[in-house]
Amino acid sequence: MNFWLMKSEPDTFSIDDLKRKKREAWDGVRNYQARNFMRDGMRVGDGVFFYHSNCAEPGIAGLAEVASDAYPDPSQFDPKSKYFDPGSSRDNPRWMLVDVKFTRKLKRTITLDELKNHAKLAEMALLRKGNRLSVMPVDAKDWKYILELE
DNA sequence: GCCAACGTTGGC
DNA sequence: GCCAACGTTGGC
Numbered sequence: 826m827n828f829w830l831m832k833s834e835p836d837t838f839s840i841d842d843l844k845r846k847k848r849e850a851w852d853g854v855r856n857y858q859a860r861n862f863m864r865d866g867m868r869v870g871d872g873v874f875f876y877h878s879n880c881a882e883p884g885i886a887g888l889a890e891v892a893s894d895a896y897p898d899p900s901q902f903d904p905k906s907k908y909f910d911p912g913s914s915r916d917n918p919r920w921m922l923v924d925v926k927f928t929r930k931l932k933r934t935i936t937l938d939e940l941k942n943h944a945k946l947a948e949m950a951l952l953r954k955g956n957r958l959s960v961m962p963v964d965a966k967d968w969k970y971i972l973e974l975e
Numbered sequence: 976g977c978c979a980a981c982g983t984t985g986g987c
Numbered sequence: 988g989c990c991a992a993c994g995t996t997g998g999c
Contacts, residue, residue: 858982982993983993
């Protein structure tokens, strides 16, 4: 079992939205590295930190679970979607996604600011300077450590 | 709204 | 293959 962190802007799709919908196709990822993590790294049942980005209180807001294998992101084929990619084709899709299933909200959001204050987490991909990936792996030891902060 | 960091694009 | 220009991310 592996662990991941997935960013979402709460104004667009928050942990409460996932709670209400129970399950969601994680569409719109248009970064090759993030795609590769979903396509090659994720397995059903893997743990996911649901991270709120670009908002008043950035941080880990809840837990989710990988709920499907990777499959082509339908939005890349839809000319009306803002995620439409004219360079992709159904025969050779460029972008993949997984479904994500709600597990639970954290009792409180563990903020980015708080995470930065823990020296043991300094090597986390999330905290490395300039990191903008929206999907990234989390070490098992960091997963455990962060949950103990809750 | 600003801007640093980074990815992508496209001319050469 | 280089690299300038441009677009996006996301914290602040």
